[in-house]
Amino acid sequence: xxxxxxxFSGSEGNCLLVGCDGTYILIDAGRNCKAILDxxxxxxxxxxxISAVFITHEHSDHxxxxxxxxxxxxxxxxxxxxxxxxxxxKARIMPSDCLYELENYQTAKKGGLRVTPFPLPHxxxxxxxxxxxxxxxxxxxxxxxxxxxxxxxxxxxxADAILLESNYDKKMLLTGRYPEYLxxxxxxxxxxxxxxxxxxxxxxxxxxxxxxxxxAHLSKENxxxxxAVAESEGALLKKGAAVTRDPDDAxxxxxxxxxxxxxxxxxxxx
Numbered sequence: 001x002x003x004x005x006x007x008f009s010g011s012e013g014n015c016l017l018v019g020c021d022g023t024y025i026l027i028d029a030g031r032n033c034k035a036i037l038d039x040x041x042x043x044x045x046x047x048x049x050i051s052a053v054f055i056t057h058e059h060s061d062h063x064x065x066x067x068x069x070x071x072x073x074x075x076x077x078x079x080x081x082x083x084x085x086x087x088x089x090k091a092r093i094m095p096s097d098c099l100y101e102l103e104n105y106q107t108a109k110k111g112g113l114r115v116t117p118f119p120l121p122h123x124x125x126x127x128x129x130x131x132x133x134x135x136x137x138x139x140x141x142x143x144x145x146x147x148x149x150x151x152x153x154x155x156x157x158x159a160d161a162i163l164l165e166s167n168y169d170k171k172m173l174l175t176g177r178y179p180e181y182l183x184x185x186x187x188x189x190x191x192x193x194x195x196x197x198x199x200x201x202x203x204x205x206x207x208x209x210x211x212x213x214x215x216a217h218l219s220k221e222n223x224x225x226x227x228a229v230a231e232s233e234g235a236l237l238k239k240g241a242a243v244t245r246d247p248d249d250a251x252x253x254x255x256x257x258x259x260x261x262x263x264x265x266x267x268x269x270x
Contacts, residue, residue, distance in 0.1 A: 002112075002134040002270045004141075004161065007039035009216045009259035014062050016141055016163060017043065017264075020134040023111025026053045027130055027141050030061040033068040039264050047073050051110040054102070054117070055079040056144060057124035058086035070094045078102040080117060082126035104128060118155045120145040123190040131155050137270045139163070143217040146191040148201055156205055161212035161270045164201060166232065166258070167192035168222040176222055192217070195228050199235035206241055206254045212268050215258040225258035232256055 007015040013031030017024060017040070024045060029036060037047055053075050056062055070077055071093045079087060081101045088096065102108055107116045112135070117128035122144040129142035129152065140156045143165040156162060173183055173194075186192050202213050215228050233243050233256055244252035247268040259265050 002137050002139075003267050004132075004139055004163065004214075004270065005043065005267045006163070006214065006216060006259040006265045007036060008262055008264070009143075010218055010220060010261040011061055012220070012261070013064065014143065014217065015039070015065075017045075018113065018132050018139065018141075020112045023051055023113055024049050025051055025110055025113060025115065025132075027132075028056055028062040029053050029065040029069055030063065031065055033065045033072065036065050036069065042264050043267070047075070050075060052076045052078060052108070052115075054108075054115055054130055055083055055087065056120075056129065056141075057122060057127040058083050058090065059124055059144070062144075063087060063090070067091055067094045070098045074098055076100060078108055078115075080104055080126050080128050083124070083128070086125050119149075119151050121147055121149050121190050122192075123185065123188070129155060131159075135270075137161070139270055143167075143193075145193050146189040147193075148197060152201075156201070156210075157208060159205060159210045161214075161268065162202075162205060162210055163214050163216050163259070164198055165193040165217045166195050166198035166215040166223070166228040167217050168219045169195050169224070169227045169231075172227070173219075173222040178221065186219075186222075192219070195223065195231040198228070199232040202232045202254075202256070203235045203239050203241075206236055207239060211253065212247060212255045212270060213257075214265060214268060215256070218258060218261070220261065229256060229258050 016027040242252040
């Protein structure tokens with residue numbers, strides 16, 4: 001059984017669990033080590049069940065647990081070369097022999113999982129999304145992206161399931177309390193993906209093959225789960241798709257929901 005679930009998602013920490021037939025990996029390790037251990041326990045797993053951690057980029061909400069996690073449990077960590085160099089610079093106690101470079105479009109195999117990074121446009125030294133394949137199915141994890149790039153489109157076009165950023169509502173951001181420079185950064189081509197851009201993407205993906213969609217990395221200040229889901233759902237309904245909130249409902253065309261900020265999402269079988 002090939003599945004995924006977020007352990008938490010948002011600017012205060014991101015971590016995605018992916019599993020297939022007894023092999024489990026994490027994508028990102030934000031927040032702190034205890035939070036990850038507690039979240040895994042809700043899925044009846046321990047950190048000893050995790051085969052590897054794959055990192056998207058070096059921002060703290062994606063790596064803040066990494067030092068302690070790897071020091072304590074010696075998990076192998078994979079990241080592209082530029083990100084790995086940043087992690088080495090930031091690491092205080094993480095053993096260097098646990099960090100491996102995995103460049104974009106190279107593939108790492110863990111049990112029945114094949115994990116392949118691809119580039120995303122974000123204002124980090126480098127940022128990767130991930131394609132995870134198992135049992136003839138394809139999951140794409142793509143957050144922290146300022147625009148719907150060609151690299152994203154190519155990676156996601158055959159996705160059976162996707163974790164996709166829906167970071168901000170434009171009106172909330174423009175009228176909110178953030179300073180102008182930060183608003184410009186978020187809305188830039190190397191910032192984050194707006195709800196309407198996410199909605200554009202999901203309609204294209206759902207018309208092809210994608211049947212499971214989980215919206216992720218929602219801004220606490222400039223978005224709500226209701227707004228993010230409503231924008232994508234409205235776009236899907238306009239295309240005639242039947243949408244469900246139940247990941248196990250096979251009668252509808254598309255499962256669509258927003259990842260919780262602090263607690264694990266439901267398990268989504270691909």
